[in-house]
Amino acid sequence: MTLIEIGMIGLDTSHxxxxxxLLNDPADEFHVPGGRVTVAYPGGSTDFELSRSRVAGITAELKEHYGVRIVSSPEAVAEQSDAILLTAVDGRLHPELFRRIAxxxxxVFIDKPFAVSFRDAREMVRIAERHGIPLMSASALRYAEPLAEALESVKEPYGCDCxxxxALEPTQPGLFWYGIHGVEMMYAALGAGCVRVRVVSHPRxxxxxxxxxxxxxxxYRGNREGNSAFGALIHGKMGSVFADVTRSRKPYYAALLExxxxxxxxxxxxxxxxxxxEIIRFIEAANESRTTGKAVELDLTRREGG
Known part of the structure; x- marks a missing residue:
């Protein structure tokens, strides 16, 4: 099997x-074979502390520990790779970065959040279609083993509680920063077809x-109390099954990378x-509801035609 040379764009996240x-170290217990990260562009966002403060350290680690070539532009990554991980932590940058490499x-795999507005997300999909680009974006929680096992045992769920x-991050509005993980688990269980969303919001x-x-x-219940556990209760006609996602033995990232x-x-x-x-529109609508306290229609048919 020919080794896929993978480029990475945005070296500002632990991902x-x-x-x-997982890709470059065959000795890792959960090694994902078939590809290797060979080239990367650091990038970063000057107005986003969690981005700005990480770039130098992650760049050095990739270069020194994994032999990754560091280049000066996203285009150079695209030129020198077979496939791309767009890992930039700042979803605001994803549309422009994707336009440059399309x-x-x-x-291309685009790490969460795919974009921080439905308008940007729709344009990125149109660009991918125009260029014939295989495109994927997801939270690693979507593929966590305990969730996959629960969904295997509940064939036609009528509901789920995730x-x-x-945590909130001003540059990535509302649920786009961490709430997206719970929303992805919900969609893994129920699939597309949501019509409206309502949020009860409190500082806690x-x-x-x-x-x-x-x-x-x-x-989805998202807390700011210090409880870091992820989980989901999947409801079906024959019973309900709990997925204790935090206790997954296989790292979330390994399941995603597969x-x-x-x-x-x-x-x-x-x-x-x-x-x-739809997930991006769901989050956009949820953010509106966080502010107004009212139910918000996703209204996808009208928006997709815009």
């Missing part, structure tokens, strides 16, 4: 070193309720990009 270790027509930490926590067009209901590598090899994304678009 970068986790991905490099002409190279390489398969929970996790929900948020409770998000999504209503699906066929009557299914999903909830899906990403399958796309890099086949050119077929494991997740329909239409669902990714």
């Amino acid at each position: 970068c070193t986790a991905f490099a270790r 002409p190279y027509k390489k398969p 929970f996790g930490p929900m 926590q948020d409770v998000v309720v999504g209503e699906w067009e066929d009557g299914r209901i999903g909830t 899906q990403v590598m399958a796309m890099f090899r086949s050119g077929t994304p494991p997740l329909n990009v239409g669902e990714t678009l």
Whole structure:
């Protein structure tokens, strides 16, 4: 099997070193074979402390420990790789970074959040379609083993209740920063088709309720109390199954990378990009509801035509 040379864009998140270790180190217990991170562009956001403060250290680690070439532009990464991990932690930058590498027509995984507005997300999907680019974006929590096992045992869930930490970051509005993990778990269980969302918001926590067009209901409780556990209760006709996601033995990133590598090899994304678009609109609507306290319609048909 030919080794896929993988480029990385945006060295400002712990995901970068986790991905490099799992891909580049065959001795790692959860090594994901088939590809290797070979080239990277550091990037970073000067107005985002969690980005700015990480770039130098992560760049040095990738270069010194994993032999990754550091280049001066996203275009150089695209030129020198077979596939791309767009890992930049700042979702505001994703549209422009993706526009710059799209002409190279390489398969791209974009780390969460795909974008921080539905308008940007829709334009990115249109660019991918225009260039014929296999495109995927997901939270690693979507593929966590305990969640996958629970969903295997509940074939047709009518609802789910998810929970996790929900820190807030001003540059990534509302649920786009950490709430997206819980929303992705909800969508892993219920799929696309949500029509409206309502949020009860308090400085200590948020409770998000999504209503699906066929009557299914999903909830996400995001806390700012210090509880870092992730989990989900999946409800089906024959009973309810709890997924203790935090206790997953396999790292979330390994389960995610297995899906990403399958796309890099086949050119077929494991997740329909239409669902990714809906997730971005769901979060956008949830953020509006956090402010107003009112239910907000996703109204996807009208928005996709805009």
